[in-house]
Amino acid sequence: MDKYLVTGASGNIGKYVVDELIVLKKDIKAAVHNTEKAKKLFKDKEDVELVKFDFLDKKTFENALEGVQAIFLVRPPNLANPRKDMLPFLEAAKEKGIEKIVFVSLLGVEKNPIVPHRKIENMIKNLSIPYVFLRPSFFMQNLNTNHKEEIKKRDELYIPAGSSKTSFIDTRDIARAAAISLIENKYKNISITLTGKEAIDYNEVSKILSEVLGRKIEYKNPSLLRFRKERIKRGTPKEFANVMTLLYLMTKLGTAKDITYDLEKIIGREPIGFKQYAIDHKDYWS
Incomplete structure (x- = not known):
């Protein structure tokens, strides 16, 4: 099994994660709210399977997670209560045996316990799902x-x-780092600040x-x-x-x-x- 679920697949990071995974010759499930609308965006991408997905609709979880090895996760800006809005999906991912979640978190989140990203990081850790937390600077x-x-x-x-x-930081660079983090085993249970x-x-x-x-x-x-x-x-x-x-x-x-150099090490340029x-x-x- 070598298939990856990309949430926020039509967003300003997710669409580039899809492109990077295609270059890496991986099978992809692109999670979107509106599959008909997304068909235009992904019309030339044969290795992409569009799946209807909504964090607030548990009925969409099964199809999205079926056959998936790892997940690229972004928090929709409108979801302000992670325990209510996102924990059910994370629990479903745990039940499915997902091998890794790469989550786009927030720069400095380790010093800020009140932001939703920190709460999501904690939930993933508490569920003992292997993770990579990418903490990028301002897009x-x-x-x-x-x-x-x-x-x-x-x-x-x-x-x-x-x-x-x-x-x-350019979201195209975040996407490349995310795709590499998803597929390479050496990236596991770590938090990386990207600038x-x-x-x-x-x-x-x-x-x-x-x-x-x-x-x-x-x-x-x-x-x-x-x-x-x-x-x-x-x-x-x-x-x-x-x-x-x-x-x-x-x-x-x-x-x-502050400037870090981890991004350059991951993406190789x-x-x-x-x-x-x-x-x-x-x-x-x-």
């Missing part, structure tokens, strides 16, 4: 998802991070975006409370606005600036730099 791709509209329509970065630096190759502040981010896009992108640095209020006003769900505010508070306190990310994604903001 570059957050800028073309969570901050896409403000860059595209307002030519601004509306982020309360002060002058602190962030060791941004990009350099730490830059948001003034530098705005400078690079301005250069790549050919127009001025201004870094606006609101207070944390003003940021939260404005995000909610612009349509961000309150719970997610709270999470974003907490993450930027941690950034402002300097927790996102230099991590993708911020300018290359911006070039590759510029159509999102055009």
